[in-house]
Amino acid sequence: MRRTDPEGHGPVRYGPPLPDDGLPVLPELAAVLAAAAGRSESEAVGGGAALLEAACGYWGRRGLPAEPDRAVAAPGAPALLLALTFALGGDVLVPRPCAAWWAPYARLLGRPVFHVPTPAECGGVPDPYALLETVRRVRAEGGEPRLLVLSVADDPTATVAPPEVLHETVEAATGEGLHLVSDETWRDTVHAPHDTVLLSPAEMLPEQVTVVTDLAGAHLPAGWPAAVARFPAGEAGDSLHARVLDVLTALGSRVAGPVALAAGYALTEPExxxxxxxxxxxxxxxxxxxxxxxxxxxxxxxxxxxxxxxxxxxxxxxxxxxxxxxxxxxxxxxxxxxxxxxxxxxxxxxxxxxxxxxxxxxxxxxxxxxxxxxxxxxxxxxxxxxxxxxxxxxxxxxxxxxxxxxxxxxxxxxx
The missing domain is CATH 3.90.1150.10 (Aspartate Aminotransferase, domain 1)
Structure with a gap:
């Protein structure tokens, strides 16, 4: 019989971390962290004003205008995805393959996770026709699909979804009433930025997409956990933002004070x-x-x-x-x-x-x-x-x- 959970190789504790950059810590970042080492006060749950302002500036430079009351920070993207999954409820859909850390948080909450095949051109986003068929099948079996997690710059496939493919998938997902979480951890690591068009789903449908970015993708060492989320405008976005803050508060999920200052510095993108x-x-x-x-x-x-x-x-x-x-x-x-x-x-x-x-x-x-x-x-x-x-x-x-x-x-x- 083929193994599904080999002994000593469990799917959660032995899951792979984000790929490290293999480089020394940037001296200017290290200096900011060191200068804040004596800081005793705790960062607010969801992030302090300076960090959220920096995050909004970062998104604004990428064509995703945001206000601090539409943003949240946490010690790593997994905490944000856990809070979002809990807040949205229902079943979760993800591409096959997908980032190793996406599914365990849904399963931890007892939420079914359904993998959807990706198109031939790329990974990171489900094939739109396969997505529609999966949603139909899940509902026919009594399920309640509510959340689709995708990534335009993908871990693990290292591909970037072409805008036309992404548009078809986003259109199919929103037509079925799914909320989208766009993991944009790797968006700033595109190898040929002048030859590759990277479009965020939030640019297409800003009222139905939450953007999550783990700063370990491009801006911070993996050992300094910090991530930010940008919520959609509108009443639904307000409600989701509030529920996510409730979950992060219940978990005591705060970015460490010195790390928050380093993250804020990195997000302002100095030279x-x-x-x-x-x-x-x-x-x-x-x-x-x-x-x-x-x-x-x-x-x-x-x-x-x-x-x-x-x-x-x-x-x-x-x-x-x-x-x-x-x-x-x-x-x-x-x-x-x-x-x-x-x-x-x-x-x-x-x-x-x-x-x-x-x-x-x-x-x-x-x-x-x-x-x-x-x-x-x-x-x-x-x-x-x-x-x-x-x-x-x-x-x-x-x-x-x-x-x-x-x-x-x-x-x-x-x-």
Missing amino acids: PVTARVATAVRLHARVAAAAHAAVVGAGALARPPQAGRHLYVDLGPLRAGLSAQGVGDAQDLEDFLAARLGMPAPGGHRFGDDLGALRVRLSTGPLLGGGDEERVELIASPTPLELPHVHRSLIHLKSVFDDLRDDAQRWEPPR
């Missing part, structure tokens, strides 16, 4: 922050492109990465060789590749994909090296892929996948 974000995006885009070339060259399948610090790889074409190594499902593949690569390789089942599908998310951060000196060197180098530690990592990645290709060819049945 040191924008320069570091741009540097990190260029670096990870180059590494992701090299990793993509390595895995595709070995016969695996992967969409070209367009955003984030990761790529999503389907090793189905190499199944024959992997089967000979005892790899039969995504959990086996996760264990096998983690040992071979010397870095985490979470299987697709972590992201709602089928356990039997041989898919993994590979992050680019571990390919950058782990020492402080190596990380500083990355920031200043005009040719980071030629640095010895990065070059070795990419050669090792290519070697592992080339071996898998050779194994697959060896075990393929004769034609």
